[in-house]
Amino acid sequence: MTQTLPENLLLKPNRPVGIIGYGAYVPRYRLPAIEVARVWHGGARGGLPIKEKAVAGLDEDVITMSIEAARNALARAGIHAHALRAVWVGSESHPYAVKPSGTLVAEAIGAGPDIQAGDWEFACKAGTEALVAAMGLVGSGMGRYALAIGMDTAQGRPGDALEYTAASGGAAYILGPAEEGLAQIEFSYSYVSDTPDFWRRAHARYPEHGQRFTGEPAYFKHITEAGSRLMRAAGTTAADYAYAVFHQPNTKFPQRAALLLGFSEEQIAPGLLSPVIGNTYAGAAMIGLSATLDVAKPGDRILVVSFGSGAGSDAFQILVGEAIEERRNKAMRTQDYIARRTEIDYATYARLRGKITLK
Amino acid sequence: MEVPRHWRLKQQRYALVGEVCPHCEGKIFPPRDVCPHCGGEAKTPYTFSGKGTVYSYTIMHDAPAGYDENVPYTVALVKLEEGPMVTAQLTDLDEQGVQIGMPVEMVTRRIRQDGDERGLLVYGYKFRPMIAGAR
Numbered sequence: 001m002t003q004t005l006p007e008n009l010l011l012k013p014n015r016p017v018g019i020i021g022y023g024a025y026v027p028r029y030r031l032p033a034i035e036v037a038r039v040w041h042g043g044a045r046g047g048l049p050i051k052e053k054a055v056a057g058l059d060e061d062v063i064t065m066s067i068e069a070a071r072n073a074l075a076r077a078g079i080h081a082h083a084l085r086a087v088w089v090g091s092e093s094h095p096y097a098v099k100p101s102g103t104l105v106a107e108a109i110g111a112g113p114d115i116q117a118g119d120w121e122f123a124c125k126a127g128t129e130a131l132v133a134a135m136g137l138v139g140s141g142m143g144r145y146a147l148a149i150g151m152d153t154a155q156g157r158p159g160d161a162l163e164y165t166a167a168s169g170g171a172a173y174i175l176g177p178a179e180e181g182l183a184q185i186e187f188s189y190s191y192v193s194d195t196p197d198f199w200r201r202a203h204a205r206y207p208e209h210g211q212r213f214t215g216e217p218a219y220f221k222h223i224t225e226a227g228s229r230l231m232r233a234a235g236t237t238a239a240d241y242a243y244a245v246f247h248q249p250n251t252k253f254p255q256r257a258a259l260l261l262g263f264s265e266e267q268i269a270p271g272l273l274s275p276v277i278g279n280t281y282a283g284a285a286m287i288g289l290s291a292t293l294d295v296a297k298p299g300d301r302i303l304v305v306s307f308g309s310g311a312g313s314d315a316f317q318i319l320v321g322e323a324i325e326e327r328r329n330k331a332m333r334t335q336d337y338i339a340r341r342t343e344i345d346y347a348t349y350a351r352l353r354g355k356i357t358l359k
Numbered sequence: 360m361e362v363p364r365h366w367r368l369k370q371q372r373y374a375l376v377g378e379v380c381p382h383c384e385g386k387i388f389p390p391r392d393v394c395p396h397c398g399g400e401a402k403t404p405y406t407f408s409g410k411g412t413v414y415s416y417t418i419m420h421d422a423p424a425g426y427d428e429n430v431p432y433t434v435a436l437v438k439l440e441e442g443p444m445v446t447a448q449l450t451d452l453d454e455q456g457v458q459i460g461m462p463v464e465m466v467t468r469r470i471r472q473d474g475d476e477r478g479l480l481v482y483g484y485k486f487r488p489m490i491a492g493a494r
């Protein structure tokens with residue numbers, strides 16, 4: 001039996017939806033990958049997956065980082081937070097197991113009580129899942145503006161391969177009517193399957209991963225299916241996009257995903273941040289897009305494909321509008337945060353990330 | 360719009376929301392409903408820009424309960440650009456440390472946890488050195 005695509009494969013809102021404002025956040029501390037290798041292996045054995053990763057400070061978590069990214073998004077949007085009808089935070093490191101991050105973020109940015117404020121979870125695509133939901137809320141006309149955030153303070157077990165890359169950071173997006181947007185999200189498409197590549201049980205501190213499941217059947221399968229099916233349904237090829245952003249657990253995976261989908265190194269360059277900030281999990285595709293919007297020109301099309309273990313990918317086609325030129329200067333750019341950098345050693349990292357317990 | 364007082368108090372802690380005096384335009388923080396400049400009634404909420412300068416500071420090596428995981432940390436008197444002075448922790452300090460007159464900006468951070476790791480997390484304003492960048 002041949003599998004056929006559904007007739008309306010693309011998720012396309014009734015009312016065109018735009019990005020009204022966006023904002024990034026990266027904490028200031030950096031842990032070089034060579035430092036992790038020094039502690040656990042006495043130095044680098046072969047290649048390192050990234051150069052360094054961003055690490056949150058002692059007083060930072062997904063809530064505080066989301067607040068700053070959201071404030072940047074509001075500054076670019078030029079709307080009052082009271083106009084928001086949703087404040088959605090996607091993460092796999094919400095500070096509380098039970099107590100929403102969204103309500104506190106909403107109050108801190110000055111949103112009113114008339115909002116949806118649930119938290120989203122789907123490993124590294126929790127942020128883009130919230131973005132698709134925000135497209136639905138705005139595109140149906142139920143609400144004028146919705147805020148979707150992807151943010152993480154990712155943790156790897158000490159000594160595990162993930163410890164080199166598990167990082168902190170992310171971005172926030174305010175969606176609204178396309179005519180008010182600095183870019184239009186033309187449509188999205190999601191591809192998911194039950195895949196046991198990475199998980200964390202309810203009371204476990206660190207995640208587990210099924211070694212042989214992380215590459216081909218998980219990351220590459222879902223990213224390439226989501227990307228190629230969107231492009232086939234839209235009638236586009238890689239040449240139609242000025243830029244592309246792929247989920248970035250390390251440096252090589254997004255480079256290879258780009259190659260498989262026909263994109264060049266230049267097309268992914270502005271959004272490829274994992275070498276210098278690491279894998280920000282639910283924040284990764286979202287902050288790759290914010291760095292790309294920081295340099296895009298009106299008329300540019302951007303393809304974004306996230307990936308979350310478990311597993312699935314959300315793909316978006318975005319058309320950059322005229323308002324980008326003026327609005328991107330109203331808040332800190334992604335590279336401004338990346339330039340703010342204090343290198344730390346493994347001992348400081350262990351203290352900042354709560355790996356040393358006093359009681 | 361009349362904002363309930365309890366909500367304004369959380370706003371005060373999360374986002375530096377104070378008051379502006381309708382009689383003399385004086386900016387008030389923390390909110391106290393009476394203008395310290397002219398004595399008139401002042402209940403209009405006002406969100407401060409969050410920008411200011413360090414007026415003086417001290418480094419805490421012995422912290423009260425709930426703050427001990429952060430020692431040593433710096434507490435400063437910050438003069439807001441709108442006038443009022445607030446006491447707050449400084450955060451994200453680099454190797455250069457703190458200087459009197461240093462420009463700082465408000466960020467919302469974790470202040471402490473109530474009791475042990477089972478307790479509530481308390482969030483509020485701190486100040487960090489101004490970051491260079493577009494704004």
Ligand SMILES: [Zn+2]
Pocket residue numbers: 380381382383384385394395396397398399401
């Ligand atoms: Zn007065």
